[in-house]
Amino acid sequence: MKKLGARARVVREVRAFFESRGYLEVETPIAIPSPGLDVHLDAFEAIPTGLAFAAPEPRRFLSTSPEYQMKRLLASGCSRIFQITRAFRAGERGERHNPEFTILELYRAHAGVEAIMRDTEQLVARVTGGVVRLGDRTVDVRPPLPRVTVAEAFERFAAVSESEMLRLAEHDEDRFFRVLVETVEPALAKLDRGVFVTDYPTTQASLARKKASDPRVAERFELYVAGVELCNGFGELTDAVEQRARFVADQAERARRGKPVYPIDERFLDALTRGMPDSGGNAIGLDRLIALACGATAIGDVIAFTDDEL
Numbered sequence: 001m002k003k004l005g006a007r008a009r010v011v012r013e014v015r016a017f018f019e020s021r022g023y024l025e026v027e028t029p030i031a032i033p034s035p036g037l038d039v040h041l042d043a044f045e046a047i048p049t050g051l052a053f054a055a056p057e058p059r060r061f062l063s064t065s066p067e068y069q070m071k072r073l074l075a076s077g078c079s080r081i082f083q084i085t086r087a088f089r090a091g092e093r094g095e096r097h098n099p100e101f102t103i104l105e106l107y108r109a110h111a112g113v114e115a116i117m118r119d120t121e122q123l124v125a126r127v128t129g130g131v132v133r134l135g136d137r138t139v140d141v142r143p144p145l146p147r148v149t150v151a152e153a154f155e156r157f158a159a160v161s162e163s164e165m166l167r168l169a170e171h172d173e174d175r176f177f178r179v180l181v182e183t184v185e186p187a188l189a190k191l192d193r194g195v196f197v198t199d200y201p202t203t204q205a206s207l208a209r210k211k212a213s214d215p216r217v218a219e220r221f222e223l224y225v226a227g228v229e230l231c232n233g234f235g236e237l238t239d240a241v242e243q244r245a246r247f248v249a250d251q252a253e254r255a256r257r258g259k260p261v262y263p264i265d266e267r268f269l270d271a272l273t274r275g276m277p278d279s280g281g282n283a284i285g286l287d288r289l290i291a292l293a294c295g296a297t298a299i300g301d302v303i304a305f306t307d308d309e310l
Contacts, residue, residue: 003294007302010290011084013127014104021119023080023106028069030086034265035061036068037250038206042090043262044099061262062088065283066105067207068268071236074109074279075271082106084286095298096228096288099307104289107281113219113235116280117196120223120231121145123284124194128293132194132225135295139226141194149199150217154179157187166216169201176204189227197222206246208234219280228297230289233282240272 015025035043044062066083073081087103108115121143130142151162158179160168168176188195198221202210205218219235237243247264254261287299300306 006294018082023082026081028066031060035064072271075276079109102286104284104286109277111280132292133295145194147196158183188224194225209237231284236279238276
């Protein structure tokens with residue numbers, strides 16, 4: 001039986017949480033000129049039909065994240081915004097993945113990653129009651145949740161030194177992810193508390209700014225609860241020149257791997273050039289959060305129809 005009533009309750013709780021903290025709910029387009037250049041994400045192209053005698057439509061892709069447009073709103077003067085919307089990522093199927101899913105994205109101007117992590121852990125505590133129950137197991141998600149850096153996690157759980165971890169992230173990405181997925185994440189899954197993993201190597205954070213005290217790593221974090229990666233948050237990169245350079249590098253890497261090369265969103269870069277305030281943001285897998293609030297890890301339990309049910 002699908003837990004759709006519980007899903008509706010959590011969505012109401014999410015909206016109430018952000019509205020009580022002065023966030024404005026916004027809506028941005030789903031069909032967009034650039035779906036993002038992340039090497040690890042692939043998009044669906046929206047191809048118009050039945051327009052043989054009409055003017056050509058501009059090329060559009062289904063959004064993998066509303067990030068670019070929401071940051072443009074920050075640059076235009078919005079200070080606290082959130083959005084609950086659909087996102088689309090090709091090839092993502094599994095217990096915690098669906099090609100079409102619901103994403104909760106939030107941004108705060110004049111705030112850093114610590115402020116966003118506090119908002120995130122307070123939200124998770126509110127919708128779960130502070131405890132995630134999975135069968136006979138309970139996981140404590142009452143704030144403040146512990147923080148562990150990527151370097152600390154690799155050293156603690158995989159006996160990989162910081163210097164070796166950084167080398168892998170830059171020069172042997174496949175092995176970096178194997179260690180992360182096969183050793184570090186299973187160890188995190190055994191913890192009886194939710195945990196923020198912070199300070200990702202800069203090579204693994206194309207839209208996050210470098211950490212001022214250690215530019216080898218970026219202001220990026222993820223929250224893990226019972227082995228479920230709930231979110232991906234940043235201290236946002238606001239330098240248009242550096243962002244363009246990263247986009248160009250991502251395009252080159254996509255081409256090298258034989259993947260589709262998407263266009264750069266020039267209006268997003270124009271917004272950065274005009275000036276986006278120092279900001280923090282986070283993208284939360286809302287289906288995953290709802291599942292945890294319902295005592296499950298499979299998002300199919302809280303989605304009316306998964307891709308394989310269509």
